[in-house]
Amino acid sequence: MQKTSSRLLALLSLLQTHRDWSGDDLAQRLDITPRTVRRDIDRLRELGYPILAFKGPSGGYRLDAGSHLPPLLFDDGQAVALALALQTAATSTTIGEDAARALSAIRQVMPSRLRQRIDMLQVTAVQPPESGNTSTAGTQLLMELSRVIHAREELRFDYGHDATGPAGQPRRTQPHHLVTWRGHWYLIAWDLDRDDWRTFRADRIRPRTPTGPRFTPRELPGGGVTAFIIGRFRGTDGSACDWPCRGEVILNLPAQAVAPFAQDGIVEALGPDRCRLTLGSWSWTGLAAAVGRFDTDIQVIGPPQLTSAFAQLAARYANAADTPPSAPTPGTDTSR
Structure with missing residues (x-):
């Protein structure tokens, strides 16, 4: 049996896989008794890990989000x-x-x-000449924009060429979505003074305080965020809209973590640790493989062809994992 310290680390590693574990499953994986599992769970709770218990035939446990960030364990x-x-x-x-x-x-x-x-x-990092400079919106600004979107509060801000320069033109808006497109962060909002939808570069926004009253969100035209952004930028910044295969998924990752690796996609923040990604490719399997490089759970929104492509790749990968490596041909150089 493992020592207590190493056993606790092994238990924590299992709990961090973002799934529910029954007490019996944990006991079997760690080669200990269910009673020892319960004691180890209590020890981890004392160390600050918010572990929830749920009812069931054998009981179960889940690592939940807490009020502070305890030490994490990575392989x-x-x-x-x-x-x-x-x-x-x-x-x-x-x-x-x-x-x-x-x-x-x-x-x-x-x-x-x-x-x-x-x-x-x-x-x-080397930026292509035609791409220009990427947005310099800071983390605090992005978090504040995300907050007012979630709270459905009207936002007043100065808008100019550079958020660090002289104050620009004041705007009154009802913010709806925060997205990335080709290296820039954009706020999609209803402009109260112009009575129309607008997209604002986040790095040009200088929020004013306090925020305004709460509002009931309007329906975004075009059928959703992706269609709206593509319609607004079509023909203005490249041909990224012309992929023959385009799909939409939800990832259990912050939008800030996904955006650097989805320059030709649209990333919409859904919360502090969830985002919607719309991405294109030349084939459905290629699109599924591109999404699969994000090390997190994936929820496919559509279309059905993307779901089928994930199933095809899953079968191929499973076959590859079960296939023993073939012996090298005599005289073949295998050092490369």
Whole structure:
């Protein structure tokens, strides 16, 4: 049987897989008794991990969100992937400063073998000449825009060429969605003074306080956020709208984490840790593979062809996992 400390880490690792575990399943996976599972759950709760219990034939447990962030546990692959994502974000996105600080904090607690792997990889972001500068909207601004959208509060702000420069033209809006499109953050809102829908570059917004009264959201024209954004920007910033296959999914990741890797897609924030991604590709299987690179649960909104493509890829990957590696042909160089 494992020592208590290592057993607690193993239990925490299982609970972090974002699924419900029965007491019997945890006991079987850890080779301990259900009574020991209950004691270990109590120990993790004392350390600050918000673990919920639910009723059932054997009872069960789920790791929930808490009021503070307790220590997290990552395996080697997850730690390297997280550090790589933060390094990329630190060089090419609107959350560069926060990403750099998070990368520094994670690097300090990494074992030396992982730090060496990360240090060998240096990422430099190069923007295509035609793409221009990416949005410089900061994390605090994005969080405030997300808050007023969720609260359905009217937002007053100054809008100009640069949010750090002189105050621009004042606007009164009913904010509806915060999205990314080709490296920029945009606020979709109903403009109260112009009595029409508008899209505003987030990096040009300077909010005023206090916010206005609550409102009842209007229905967005075009059938949804994706159709609205594509209609507004069609022909103005490239041919990203012309993919023959386009699908929509929901990812259990923050929009800020998805946006750097979906430059040709539309990312809509649905909450602090959920977003809607609309992406295009030359084929449905190619689109499914592109979405699958995000290390999180995926909910397919549509169309049905994308669901079928995920099923096809799942069968292929399952067959690949069950197929034993073939022996190399004599004289074949396998060092590459």
